[in-house]
Amino acid sequence: MAGKVAVVTGGAHGIGAGTARLLHSEGARVVIGDLQVEAGERLAAELAGGTEDVVFVRTDVTVESDVARLVDTAVERFGRLDVMFNNAGIIGAVGPIDRTSLEDADLTVAVNLRGVLCGMKHAARVMKPQGSGVIISTSSPAAVMGGVGAHVYSGVKAGIIGLSHSVAAELRRHGVRCNVVIPGAVVSQMTADLVAGGADDLAGAETALDRSSYMGRALQPDDVARGVLYLASDDAAYVTGVVLPVDAGMTGAGGPSAMADEKYAAQGGLREAGRRTE
Numbered sequence: 137m138a139g140k141v142a143v144v145t146g147g148a149h150g151i152g153a154g155t156a157r158l159l160h161s162e163g164a165r166v167v168i169g170d171l172q173v174e175a176g177e178r179l180a181a182e183l184a185g186g187t188e189d190v191v192f193v194r195t196d197v198t199v200e201s202d203v204a205r206l207v208d209t210a211v212e213r214f215g216r217l218d219v220m221f222n223n224a225g226i227i228g229a230v231g232p233i234d235r236t237s238l239e240d241a242d243l244t245v246a247v248n249l250r251g252v253l254c255g256m257k258h259a260a261r262v263m264k265p266q267g268s269g270v271i272i273s274t275s276s277p278a279a280v281m282g283g284v285g286a287h288v289y290s291g292v293k294a295g296i297i298g299l300s301h302s303v304a305a306e307l308r309r310h311g312v313r314c315n316v317v318i319p320g321a322v323v324s325q326m327t328a329d330l331v332a333g334g335a336d337d338l339a340g341a342e343t344a345l346d347r348s349s350y351m352g353r354a355l356q357p358d359d360v361a362r363g364v365l366y367l368a369s370d371d372a373a374y375v376t377g378v379v380l381p382v383d384a385g386m387t388g389a390g391g392p393s394a395m396a397d398e399k400y401a402a403q404g405g406l407r408e409a410g411r412r413t414e
């Protein structure tokens with residue numbers, strides 16, 4: 137990431153903060169955009185450590201002029217834009233489909249899908265003439281599996297995948313890649329609000345996710361950040377239009393693997409009418 141410039145939306149907390157931290161530690165200069173000003177400024181100051189390499193810009197991704205200013209800050213301060221991480225998100229509308237609040241649904245779409253679209257639009261405005269860059273957006277297992285997320289959230293997170301595939305096909309001839317990351321349930325404010333004692337109870341979230349994890353420990357923002365780092369790096373120079381799950385196989389290998397049970401090791405293959413191969 138040395139010499140590269142990254143913008144991270146939703147960068148004050150969770151996956152965004154972990155990614156801003158990792159990209160910076162790998163040499164990138166980073167512009168953090170978020171609604172939460174105090175946390176965003178605190179993180180930017182901590183990472184910058186007296187340099188001017190990390191900047192916070194108060195950003196609401198539902199407001200186009202905010203997103204435009206976020207991208208323009210990267211160009212004005214650091215001269216270019218190499219990585220756009222569209223990561224800001226909310227759960228938004230919840231509850232049964234027949235009682236869904238369309239007002240909540242509109243906000244869910246505005247933040248999670250229109251906000252990503254807006255980030256792509258303004259990143260492409262800079263990256264196309266630059267002839268290089270990577271756009272990465274955060275989707276969810278709920279995009280590809282029913283029953284693991286709220287209805288509207290699931291729909292718009294699926295929309296991010298369709299949008300990214302379409303934009304990847306346009307932008308590759310300009311040297312710009314466009315990819316998606318799917319994190320599993322991660323220790324963050326979003327999850328803590330649901331499974332622990334409130335948004336700031338990250339320790340409670342970690343304990344709960346340790347127990348439910350497919351891999352025996354909770355997924356941390358840094359785990360997701362490492363997937364984003366790969367997609368952002370020149371190691372992925374030929375990788376575009378992909379969806380990278382960082383989810384311990386939740387989406388690709390969600391079953392309990394019952395047929396691999398030890399009890400089957402001593403048996404032959406299962407054939408018609410319960411017959412076993414010799």
Ligand SMILES: NC(=O)c1ccc[n+]([C@@H]2O[C@H](COP(=O)([O-])OP(=O)(O)OC[C@H]3O[C@@H](n4cnc5c(N)ncnc54)[C@H](O)[C@@H]3O)[C@@H](O)[C@H]2O)c1
Pocket residue numbers: 145146147148149150151152169170171172195196197198223224225226227247274275276277318319320321322323324325326327
């Ligand atoms: N938490 C999970 O288990 C999980 C799983 C899969 C995907 N995701 C996705 O990962 C992304 C990051 O979530 P997280 O788990 O780090 O949660 P988080 O709540 O810690 O972080 C989300 C950040 O987005 C910011 N944000 C919300 N609305 C915004 C807006 N309108 N404009 C700018 N910033 C805004 C918040 O202030 C917050 O800092 C989200 O898109 C989320 O949907 C989360």
